[in-house]
Amino acid sequence: MEHGPLPEVLTQEPGYPVTAVIALGANLGDVVETLALARAEIAALDGVTVTGESPMVVTDPVGGPEGQPEYLNQVVEVSTTLSPAALLERLQRIELEHGRTREVRWGARTLDLDVITFGSVVSDHPLLTLPHPRALERGFVVVPWTWMDPGAFVGSESVFRVARELEPLGGVRPYMDPAHRLPDSRDAAGADTDAAADTADAEAATSGTGSSDDDGASAS
């Protein structure tokens, strides 16, 4: 799609480090590994320093086709001397390296990287809209974001306040590394000590295909 030249606010390097917030999401393939690689690839970008990372969350899909797997989501904060457009371009390159294709709007994806905020830059350009226009409607963005930075604001809007409103609606659970899970009540009762069942749980938690009730990724 042709959008014409980008405005200077998106193409100009700031000349000093600016704080930007990036949302990561994945619901196809080995999502835990993908997010770990993506974090490392963002950290390795020239002109980008990662200054904060939220915990990972397992989230119900919002929008898009019925029946897509749960997402693993996370938010990271960076300090960057890149322009907003250059940052987006680098992130899209990382998405592509992870096999990201754009077929269905809000469809399942191996990796999605969205720029949520870039300093105080405001843009309504379709190539890079800032702040991200749907960020404050999305529990999968604001809940991990407020865990990372309870004092965050988007314009005059407190991310904490928005997260507090969205969190009770559900759909966002802390990701629990299967290796660090406490034994659950079934284990304690000795009713589920089968090693094969534990392995299946662990695989479901990292495949992105498990259900929210039995994937080992939800809070317990």
Ligand SMILES: Nc1ncnc2c1ncn2[C@@H]1O[C@H](COP(=O)(O)OP(=O)(O)OP(=O)(O)O)[C@@H](O)[C@H]1O
């Ligand atoms: N803040 C932003 N962050 C990332 N992409 C953006 C942003 N604003 C506009 N875009 C544009 O949106 C286009 C579609 O992006 P993408 O395929 O990641 O959308 P999506 O993740 O399916 O949906 P959503 O935009 O609701 O998160 C990209 O090509 C990009 O140019």
Ligand SMILES: Nc1nc2c(c(=O)[nH]1)N=C(CO)CN2
């Ligand atoms: N749970 C969840 N739902 C989504 C996500 C996402 O990252 N997580 N991304 C979308 C498009 O950006 C659409 N829907």
